[in-house]
Every structure is written in structure tokens, then in C-alpha cells.
Amino acid sequence: MSNQWKSHPRFEKLQIKEDGSELKFDGKSLNIRDHRGKTGKTLKIVYFNRSQYSVPKLILETYKGLSPEGRYYATYKDGNIENLHPDNLYWSKTHKISKERKFENDLKLSKLTKDQTYSALVSNSKGIPISKIAKNYNVSDMTVYRAIQRLKRKIRDKE
Template sequence: MAYIISGMAESKKWKRHPKFRDLRISSDGSDFLLNDKLLRIRDHKIKNGKILKVVMINRTYYSVPKLILETWGPPKPEDGRQYFAMYRDGNKENLYPKNLYWGTQLMNKEDLFERDLKLSRLTKDQTYEAFERNQYRGESIASIARDMKVSDMAIHRAIKRINRKVKAKEEK
């Protein structure tokens, strides 16, 4: 059941969380009320170094996107896999329920690209340079590898990484 509460800057629709009965979440995901007190949304660094939006309830941090999805979104699938609240547009500031979905991957495509870069012998700029030289200037992978003093396979992987990123953007 949705409620309309006025008294803030504008009137908003609110809905009770199914687990925390005293918690109400606004329809745009920007405000959380616990016992009619506004909770502060914080950035919290988790184990893998990522920043997660959280609110504190009873001295425990809870994921903001997860709470929003549990309240305003479809129910979490019950097929035995572990699901996470994911962002459709990749923007972690966009907390609208329509921007959130239940996903099985902990990392989105941009996170995978960044992780691959950390494991690469090439910097981000070198990766883009290798891609540009191979795809647009027609240089061979071997000559680029010699110039950058890395293996042919490092260049091949860098080009493949950029191709995956370009293909993912075209699919959107």
C-alpha cells in the first residue's frame, strides 16, 4: 500500500518495506523514513573496495538499492541463485526503482572492463592506443607489441577488451 506524506519539500508517495514494517521508502528511492525519522543515505566502502549506498537500521548497514527493490520492485527470484540489486544505466546515484533490477552478476560490464585493466600490463591509455592503431590504422598486433614492449597476447587481449566494451554499448 502506498501512502502520500506531505511536509517535506513536496508530497511524495511512500510504501512500507515488507520486512521492516516501520520503514517507509519514497517512490523515487531518495528518502527513507524509520519511525517517521528521515534516515541518511551514506556511501559505504565494502570488502572489494566498491562504494555501496547504505542506510543504518538498528546499528546494521543495509543496501539502499536492495531495500528499494524489495519495496517497489518485483519480488526477488527464488531459484537458488544469489541475486543482487543492479543498476540498469550503471549510475549508482540513480535510485529510481525503474532503474534497478535483480541480477546474478556481482559486477556489471564496466566493472569487468576495469578489473581486466588492473590485470593488464597496459594502462588504460595504452589499451585505447593499441585498439586505435590496430583497428583504424591497420597496424599489426606484433608491431604494436614491439613498440609497447609487451607480448602479442597482451595487445590481443587489450583489443578484445575494447571490442567487448564497444559491442556492449551498441546493444544498449
């Protein structure tokens, strides 16, 4: 592994190793921690100056320059959050949303709960018409149809 260090453009006392594996502030090694965000996604962070900072963002700012104008996110090319090498990081206008998280977001918009959606799929696969299932849950036929399609997509994507 390389032993080259580079200073961050905004935090003069912050130094980052060339491969992104270590960070030092004022000569002291910083502990890279996993932090679970509101969405359940794990983020790599460090604490210094009484604040927490995103490790990928600090690495990108140091080795590729500050983020472009507007709202940009530090994103992993290979999707592996353990790979903090600057060559694996880039600025992106959008988050990459996992299929599981997309499914959970879709469920929040549905009038049916997760259990009701699974139950509706089972009932429909047994030959019960969508109209009867919808009447049972007091929702429209289209709500049940969309929920079943969403669940089928999720199951198909896992295979």
C-alpha cells in the first residue's frame, strides 16, 4: 500500500492517505466508523472539530477537487462501501438506491401494508380475483394490482 498523504483543501490539519485507508487530523489518526443513517444505509464517517464528516466526501474533495456547484453526492463506482480508494469514488447528482430500498419506498406510498401485500399475492395466485381482494381490504382494484406487481418485481429481482 502506498504511504503518500495529501492535505484536504479546506481543513489544513486533515491529511488523507493516498489509498483512502487512513485519515489524520493534527497528526492524530482518526477512527473511521460505520454510521447507520435514517434510511438504514451504512455510511463511513469520522469525527473531528466537534463534527462528523463523510469519509468518501473528504477523500473526493482531497483527491478530485471540491464538489461541483449544486447538490452532489460521493458515490462508489463498484458499490462497495469498504473500498475508499479515490479511483473508486465519483461525484454524482443522484443517490444510487438499492432495489430493496426502492421496494420499501414504494410500500410507503401504498395503502396496503407489507403483510397485506404478501397476503394479496398469495390469494391472487390461488385464483381469487383482484376485485374480491380489493373489496376485502377496502381499496381499489388498481391498488391491489399495483401492490402485487411491485411484489412480483421484487421477487423476480432477487432470483
